[in-house]
Amino acid sequence: MLEIQNIEVKYGKATVLHDVSISIQQGEIVTILGSNGSGKTTIMRSILGLAPIVTGQITFLGEKINHLKPHQIVTKGIVVVPEGRGIFPKLSVEENLRTGYVFFENDKEKMNQNIQDAYSRFPILGQRHNQLAGTLSGGEQTMLAVSRAMMRKPKLLLMDEPSLGLSPKLVQQTFSIIKELHETGTSILLIEQNAVKALAICNRGYILQKGKVVLSGDKQELISDEGVRKAYFAM
Amino acid sequence: MNTFFQLFISALLVSSLYTLVAVGFTMYVGVINLANFSHGDTCVMGTFLLMPIFLFATKMGWLSAGAGLLIPVIIILVMLLTGLWGAGIYKILVKPLLVAPRLILLLASVAAGQVIREAIRVIYPNGSNPQVFPKLLPSGILEISGLRFGYDSLTIIFLSVICIISLNFIIKRTKMGLAMRAVSQNSDVSQMMGINIEKTIITVFIIGSALAGLAGILNGAFYGITKFNLGSNLGIKGFSAAVIGGLGDFQGAIVGGVLLGFIEVFAAAYIPNGSQYQDVFSFLAVIAFLIFRPSGILGEKIFEKV
Numbered sequence: 001m002l003e004i005q006n007i008e009v010k011y012g013k014a015t016v017l018h019d020v021s022i023s024i025q026q027g028e029i030v031t032i033l034g035s036n037g038s039g040k041t042t043i044m045r046s047i048l049g050l051a052p053i054v055t056g057q058i059t060f061l062g063e064k065i066n067h068l069k070p071h072q073i074v075t076k077g078i079v080v081v082p083e084g085r086g087i088f089p090k091l092s093v094e095e096n097l098r099t100g101y102v103f104f105e106n107d108k109e110k111m112n113q114n115i116q117d118a119y120s121r122f123p124i125l126g127q128r129h130n131q132l133a134g135t136l137s138g139g140e141q142t143m144l145a146v147s148r149a150m151m152r153k154p155k156l157l158l159m160d161e162p163s164l165g166l167s168p169k170l171v172q173q174t175f176s177i178i179k180e181l182h183e184t185g186t187s188i189l190l191i192e193q194n195a196v197k198a199l200a201i202c203n204r205g206y207i208l209q210k211g212k213v214v215l216s217g218d219k220q221e222l223i224s225d226e227g228v229r230k231a232y233f234a235m
Numbered sequence: 236m237n238t239f240f241q242l243f244i245s246a247l248l249v250s251s252l253y254t255l256v257a258v259g260f261t262m263y264v265g266v267i268n269l270a271n272f273s274h275g276d277t278c279v280m281g282t283f284l285l286m287p288i289f290l291f292a293t294k295m296g297w298l299s300a301g302a303g304l305l306i307p308v309i310i311i312l313v314m315l316l317t318g319l320w321g322a323g324i325y326k327i328l329v330k331p332l333l334v335a336p337r338l339i340l341l342l343a344s345v346a347a348g349q350v351i352r353e354a355i356r357v358i359y360p361n362g363s364n365p366q367v368f369p370k371l372l373p374s375g376i377l378e379i380s381g382l383r384f385g386y387d388s389l390t391i392i393f394l395s396v397i398c399i400i401s402l403n404f405i406i407k408r409t410k411m412g413l414a415m416r417a418v419s420q421n422s423d424v425s426q427m428m429g430i431n432i433e434k435t436i437i438t439v440f441i442i443g444s445a446l447a448g449l450a451g452i453l454n455g456a457f458y459g460i461t462k463f464n465l466g467s468n469l470g471i472k473g474f475s476a477a478v479i480g481g482l483g484d485f486q487g488a489i490v491g492g493v494l495l496g497f498i499e500v501f502a503a504a505y506i507p508n509g510s511q512y513q514d515v516f517s518f519l520a521v522i523a524f525l526i527f528r529p530s531g532i533l534g535e536k537i538f539e540k541v
Contacts, residue, residue, distance in 0.1 A: 048426070048427060050423060050426065069426075069431070069433075070426035070427065071426050071429050071430055071431045071432070074426075074427055074428070074429045075429055080427040082423070082424050082427055086421060086423075086424035086427070088416070088417050088420045088421060088424070089420060090416070090420055091413075091416060091417065091420070095413060095416075098413065099413060099417050099425075099428045099430075100428060102410050102413065103410070103414070103428055103429035103430050104429050148428075
């Protein structure tokens with residue numbers, strides 16, 4: 001459903017992505033692994049139209065999207081959990097949830113239903129619905145970012161290191177939500193540093209190094225690869 | 236006690252004008268982090284747009300037919316025109332420079348202000364000199380148990396309060412308002428949430444400039460005079476109010492505007508020879524805020540947790 005074909009991204013003179021091609025089929029969880037500075041987040045920004053793409057193209061559901069504005073791209077059915085959660089600190093919890101809905105659809109009843117669903121999933125958000133999101137703890141902010149992403153039924157969910165800085169319990173919880181979303185038919189692109197977790201739930205994956213895809217394959221291929229084992233599993 | 240109440244009303248009047256300027260100023264800072272120094276000149280542009288229209292309406296005899304209805308229509312028309320100017324400023328000046336360092340954009344806005352001032356001076360007949368501004372506001376005095384309130388001051392205060400309340404409603408309760416607040420906090424993530432940031436920023440420029448136009452007109456109508464270079468003072472006052480309240484914070488601009496107005500009026504009244512130093516007191520307050528509380532009264536910083 002998402003096809004990234006040979007894109008090159010440059011910030012000024014620095015090339016951040018070299019000839020990267022990635023594809024996601026309907027219903028898949030695809031993960032992109034790589035260390036800091038390998039270009040993971042840039043891939044995400046390229047998909048969303050927030051990075052300067054020099055060559056190559058990106059298509060979503062058969063339609064070329066890399067000339068569109070970011071807000072037009074997400075309207076096609078892409079939902080994002082941004083790097084560092086990207087919640088709006090000076091909006092209340094409930095307003096944050098609303099930002100995940102009102103700019104796409106106009107159905108007030110459905111929006112309130114979705115907000116209630118979020119509160120029953122994470123009761124703590126319900127208790128704090130009037131509180132400014134910036135006053136939440138890190139874990140609660142992640143719950144909020146994930147809930148906001150689920151306000152709209154996405155065709156494709158992009159997640160940029162959702163587990164960063166979370167306690168093991170919350171990491172567990174986050175990944176079970178990802179799994180749950182996947183089971184309802186959402187395709188997911190998961191960018192992660194937590195390779196063990198990410199490889200455990202993905203169908204396929206790509207390994208990124210210095211802006212190049214150095215390895216790609218399905219779950220088993222990646223797990224059994226010598227280089228991956230050395231780099232991510234320390235064995 | 237009577238003097239106190241009279242001063243209170245004067246202070247509210249001054250506060251109203253400052254607040255109308257300050258909210259626009261602070262909204263620009265909010266959405267694109269720009270201190271737009273042409274904002275005060277936009278106010279004055281409002282007065283110089285109004286005068287020819289008013290003159291024309293008088294010549295056509297429309298004014299004598301129904302002044303009560305026509306004056307609000309003219310004022311709204313001028314607000315639309317300055318709003319349009321705001322949109323133009325965004326399209327022509329701000330948008331191409333958004334990628335440049337903010338200092339460049341700030342200098343460009345100073346230049347835009349200069350363009351307005353000089354254009355008025357050159358184009359308007361006898362533009363270098365002060366112009367008599369039409370008395371748009373109801374005249375007369377309301378007397379309640381020894382207290383005298385001018386209908387003109389009361390009208391200005393009333394109009395400003397209505398504007399601020401409506402704007403507050405837009406910001407707090409509407410989809411566009413939610414977009415404005417989201418963009419002012421994180422424009423990248425706002426786009427990921429499907430917000431059209433260009434539309435949002437343009438709306439802010441239209442609203443801010445329309446309110447500036449109104450502030451200029453009310454200011455001119457109250458003092459009965461306008462001049463091509465009055466804008467720098469109004470702009471600086473609006474900027475000061477925004478700084479006192481917390482740059483980028485909408486409610487802060489209101490608090491700042493009110494506080495600045497009260498400082499000026501009461502300092503002038505209660506400090507010996509104070510009226511000569513009116514501006515000194517307000518700028519001292521700004522300097523004090525910049526040193527001791529640069530985030531302003533309401534500009535509380537909430538750090539993103541990691």
